[in-house]
Amino acid sequence: MNRSPAVELKGITKIFGRIIANHDCTLSLYTGEILSLLGENGSGKTTLMNAVAGIYYPDEGEIFVDGKKVQIKSPHDAYKYHIGMVHQHFKLVDTFTAVENVVVGLNKKDYEEIAKKDGEKYQGFNLKASARRISKICNEFGFKLNPWQRVNSMSVSEKQTLEIVKALFRGVDILILDEPTAVLTPQETEKLFDVLRNMKAHGKSVIIITHKLNEVLEISDRVAVLCKGEVVGDILTEEANEKILTEMMVGHKVDLNIERKDIPTTGERLEIQNLNLTGRDGRKILKNINFTLYGSEILGIAGISGSGQKELLETIAGLNRNTAGTIIFHNPKKEQPVTFFHKDIKQIRELAAQNKFHLKGKKEPLSLVGISNKEITEMVNNEQIIFYEDEIMNLKGKKPIEIRDLGIKLSFVPEDRLGMGLVGNMDLIDNMMLRSFRKGKGVIVHREKPEKLAKELVEELEIKTPSLHTSVKKLSGGNIQKVLVGREISSRPKVLMVAYPVRGLDINSSYMIYNLINKQKEKGSAVIYVGEDLDVILALCDRVLVLRDGEVAGILNCRETNKNEVGLLMTKKKKEDEEDA
Amino acid sequence: MGVIFESIRFATVFLFGSAGETVTEKSGHLNLGTPGVMCIGAMGSAIGASIYLSMCGGVGGTNAFLSFLFPFLFCILFAGLAGLLFSFITVTLHCNQNVTGLALTTFGVGLYPFVTSFLEANPVMKAGFSSISHKYLTHVFPEQFYNMNDFTRLFFSYGVLVYLAIAIAIAIAIIMKKTKVGLFLRTVGENPSAADAAGISVNRYRYLATMIGSAISGLGGMFYLFDWCSGAFEFVVDAYGWLAVSLVIFTMWKTEIGIAGSLLFSFLYIFPGYLNFSGPDKKLFELVPYAATILILVITSIFKLGKAPAGLGQSYFREDR
Numbered sequence: 036m037n038r039s040p041a042v043e044l045k046g047i048t049k050i051f052g053r054i055i056a057n058h059d060c061t062l063s064l065y066t067g068e069i070l071s072l073l074g075e076n077g078s079g080k081t082t083l084m085n086a087v088a089g090i091y092y093p094d095e096g097e098i099f100v101d102g103k104k105v106q107i108k109s110p111h112d113a114y115k116y117h118i119g120m121v122h123q124h125f126k127l128v129d130t131f132t133a134v135e136n137v138v139v140g141l142n143k144k145d146y147e148e149i150a151k152k153d154g155e156k157y158q159g160f161n162l163k164a165s166a167r168r169i170s171k172i173c174n175e176f177g178f179k180l181n182p183w184q185r186v187n188s189m190s191v192s193e194k195q196t197l198e199i200v201k202a203l204f205r206g207v208d209i210l211i212l213d214e215p216t217a218v219l220t221p222q223e224t225e226k227l228f229d230v231l232r233n234m235k236a237h238g239k240s241v242i243i244i245t246h247k248l249n250e251v252l253e254i255s256d257r258v259a260v261l262c263k264g265e266v267v268g269d270i271l272t273e274e275a276n277e278k279i280l281t282e283m284m285v286g287h288k289v290d291l292n293i294e295r296k297d298i299p300t301t302g303e304r305l306e307i308q309n310l311n312l313t314g315r316d317g318r319k320i321l322k323n324i325n326f327t328l329y330g331s332e333i334l335g336i337a338g339i340s341g342s343g344q345k346e347l348l349e350t351i352a353g354l355n356r357n358t359a360g361t362i363i364f365h366n367p368k369k370e371q372p373v374t375f376f377h378k379d380i381k382q383i384r385e386l387a388a389q390n391k392f393h394l395k396g397k398k399e400p401l402s403l404v405g406i407s408n409k410e411i412t413e414m415v416n417n418e419q420i421i422f423y424e425d426e427i428m429n430l431k432g433k434k435p436i437e438i439r440d441l442g443i444k445l446s447f448v449p450e451d452r453l454g455m456g457l458v459g460n461m462d463l464i465d466n467m468m469l470r471s472f473r474k475g476k477g478v479i480v481h482r483e484k485p486e487k488l489a490k491e492l493v494e495e496l497e498i499k500t501p502s503l504h505t506s507v508k509k510l511s512g513g514n515i516q517k518v519l520v521g522r523e524i525s526s527r528p529k530v531l532m533v534a535y536p537v538r539g540l541d542i543n544s545s546y547m548i549y550n551l552i553n554k555q556k557e558k559g560s561a562v563i564y565v566g567e568d569l570d571v572i573l574a575l576c577d578r579v580l581v582l583r584d585g586e587v588a589g590i591l592n593c594r595e596t597n598k599n600e601v602g603l604l605m606t607k608k609k610k611e612d613e614e615d616a
Numbered sequence: 617m618g619v620i621f622e623s624i625r626f627a628t629v630f631l632f633g634s635a636g637e638t639v640t641e642k643s644g645h646l647n648l649g650t651p652g653v654m655c656i657g658a659m660g661s662a663i664g665a666s667i668y669l670s671m672c673g674g675v676g677g678t679n680a681f682l683s684f685l686f687p688f689l690f691c692i693l694f695a696g697l698a699g700l701l702f703s704f705i706t707v708t709l710h711c712n713q714n715v716t717g718l719a720l721t722t723f724g725v726g727l728y729p730f731v732t733s734f735l736e737a738n739p740v741m742k743a744g745f746s747s748i749s750h751k752y753l754t755h756v757f758p759e760q761f762y763n764m765n766d767f768t769r770l771f772f773s774y775g776v777l778v779y780l781a782i783a784i785a786i787a788i789a790i791i792m793k794k795t796k797v798g799l800f801l802r803t804v805g806e807n808p809s810a811a812d813a814a815g816i817s818v819n820r821y822r823y824l825a826t827m828i829g830s831a832i833s834g835l836g837g838m839f840y841l842f843d844w845c846s847g848a849f850e851f852v853v854d855a856y857g858w859l860a861v862s863l864v865i866f867t868m869w870k871t872e873i874g875i876a877g878s879l880l881f882s883f884l885y886i887f888p889g890y891l892n893f894s895g896p897d898k899k900l901f902e903l904v905p906y907a908a909t910i911l912i913l914v915i916t917s918i919f920k921l922g923k924a925p926a927g928l929g930q931s932y933f934r935e936d937r
Binding site: 051088090091092109110111114120122125126127128129130131135136138139140141145160201 | 795796799800802803806807809810811812813814815816817923926934935
């Protein structure tokens with residue numbers, strides 16, 4: 036292999052606000068090789084490559100192309116140095132044809148250079164000539180593309196092809212592909228890999244960003260691994276295997292000292308059976324999910340991001356309609372009185388007919404036949420009617436609001452924290468009210484209760500805020516998160532689902548959240564914790580469920596497993612599972 | 617016959633306004649400041665005219681070409697500056713386009729009477745304005761020629777701006793469809809990040825398109841002042857600016873359709889005046905173009921006719937995450 040570096044990055048650092056996306060990254064790409072950039076989501080792969088492609092300008096560090104130091108300030112600069120990038124979200128205009136998308140942005144000088152390279156005469160802005168050139172490139176590398184087809188009638192794979200052709204049209208020697216296989220079928224992936232090998236044979240260099248180990252091993256010559264914004268190291272593919280790469284990817288074990296109490300579980304809370312979810316595009320997002328969640332337990336959910344974690348929680352919360360399968364909820368009602376909170380008199384009569392109740396202090400089943408509604412109301416209000424057993428109900432077909440009222444709370448911390456759970460311009464009290472505004476009578480809102488709640492939260496969680504009347508968006512990220520998680524917990528949930536609750540928080544605030552979650556577990560709640568950091572999941576949770584491509588790859592006991600085992604489950608392909616078995 | 621003649625003439629206001637706004641919107645900028653821009657354009661032309669009048673010392677002996685050129689250039693200058701202001705606020709300062717546009721409208725509509733009030737105080741200017749209007753702007757061809765018959769009257773009896781508007785509308789249509797610049801501009805409007813990744817300077821295109829678009833819209837104000845109102849600056853053009861903005865949607869961002877569309881709008885506006893109504897009935901009929909606008913917008917959106925540039929109204933900053 037020719038060992039002259041085509042591109043060298045030295046000490047690249049990129050900071051967004053308070054988040055360090057890349058820190059001191061040094062990386063080389065050699066001519067005529069395929070380099071895989073491997074790392075978990077959020078490890079800074081895309082940001083680093085965007086710095087090469089001119090989307091982001093690095094805060095520190097130098098970039099060398101063919102040994103010369105260069106400044107890449109815009110994508111146009113990147114093309115000048117023959118660097119092109121196919122972004123994960125394609126940069127195409129849907130209403131244009133393929134050829135229009137290819138030539139857009141090309142100036143006279145670019146055309147002249149291209150023509151010189153081809154040994155042809157410059158023909159000016161001429162779509163027909165450009166289409167001919169596209170067909171030529173397609174023949175050369177083995178693509179299939181109709182230059183006159185509109186992008187909005189193309190399949191995802193065709194769009195990707197178009198993006199690659201667009202880069203090649205501009206005479207790119209170094210091609211960066213961001214998660215190119217994420218949207219492709221296995222057959223299309225094979226085809227793409229053939230094309231990449233073909234490009235390599237033509238002396239071009241390719242960087243492929245991915246988190247799929249098997250693809251790395253299949254296509255690349257060398258692997259560079261990123262972890263938490265830093266380049267951990269690189270290794271020749273022939274010397275690598277899944278185990279080595281996983282270890283590099285997840286990093287070394289960190290001791291966290293999160294207190295985990297060993298308390299016995301208190302019976303089943305949620306039973307998920309054969310849960311399937313189909314996305315709007317017909318793709319299966321969740322496939323045959325089966326698991327049981329117990330009270331007083333924290334179930335961690337691990338997986339490469341986008342494996343269906345978010346969708347799973349949303350489905351349980353009743354936010355997704357297009358599902359198949361059953362979700363059984365065991366409402367912990369044993370020896371508890373029935374209330375009018377989720378039952379009306381008709382339902383109570385029906386349940387009584389099934390011998391579900393007994394009178395307080397008595398053993399025999401209660402019959403309500405011949406008793407007037409008024410009397411029943413009185414009995415319920417005096418907490419006289421008691422359940423024999425936990426109430427078992429199917430959540431399917433219930434509205435999200437009904438599920439919430441049953442005590443199944445979803446606290447989802449989205450990437451944009453203010454986007455989903457809180458209203459940035461409203462103060463703490465009003466944000467508390469977002470969950471309770473349906474309660475209370477009359478037109479005028481009552482602020483006393485939410486005010487009390489907000490006050491309690493501020494004191495208990497040490498939320499740093501000038502006053503209860505400060506707009507939430509003015510608080511720091513950690514404090515916003517405490518408000519969001521605190522509000523969900525305050526309603527004494529029976530099932531609490533939290534996703535990424537410590538994203539972007541400092542250590543202290545993170546521990547505060549862990550303690551909150553632990554406290555819920557002690558109180559008997561069943562908790563589902565979706566997180567990114569495997570160390571935290573293993574230290575905090577009782578069991579961990581590993582999701583991979585919308586399937587349950589395995590459920591492990593956190594006290595017995597280790598990071599590598601979980602990491603391998605997260606990334607391994609199903610086929611290999613079967614081979615192992 | 618008169619109603620058609622008048623309609624064609626008045627359509628120029630809408631055509632300038634919508635053609636300019638189309639250019640702006642093709643770059644992804646939703647400039648709701650168009651009514652204000654048209655006022656500022658009218659104001660610019662008034663300033664240009666008054667400078668020319670004071671240069672040649674009054675009404676007599678005005679040169680026909682110069683009496684057109686001065687208002688024209690100043691109109692473009694001021695309306696272009698209004699576009700520059702809009703672009704600076706939305707592109708460089710990343711402000712919301714809708715709010716900025718509405719503010720620009722309020723600003724322009726207020727600025728116009730303020731500036732023209734200085735001219736109003738001067739009777740010489742007032743007379744001068746109407747003479748400028750008569751000298752060149754309202755009729756390009758000599759009267760003996762266009763007054764020969766109905767046919768010539770229908771096609772050749774208008775002022776220079778009427779022909780210019782049609783020429784500009786056709787030119788824009790050709791540029792958008794056939795040229796590299798048009799393709800690049802549409803890319804910026806459809807998907808700014810794609811344009812950026814392809815090496816197009818999104819900011820430069822947005823600045824230029826908005827300034828050129830505003831200059832064109834501004835000419836609608838100049839036409840209204842010097843051609844339609846014969847230099848009487850008591851009338852303000854802003855209401856027609858709003859119709860021009862909705863005309864852009866109605867014409868599906870195509871200026872060649874804009875020619876027909878502005879004729880229709882103009883006809884709806886002129887026609888009630890030819891009916892024998894008075895008092896409240898007349899006022900009711902004056903509502904027709906506005907009601908028709910709403911109706912047309914509903915129809916176009918129900919049947920999904922035409923598509924706005926996908927990036928319309930979005931600000932673009934490369935390092936946004």
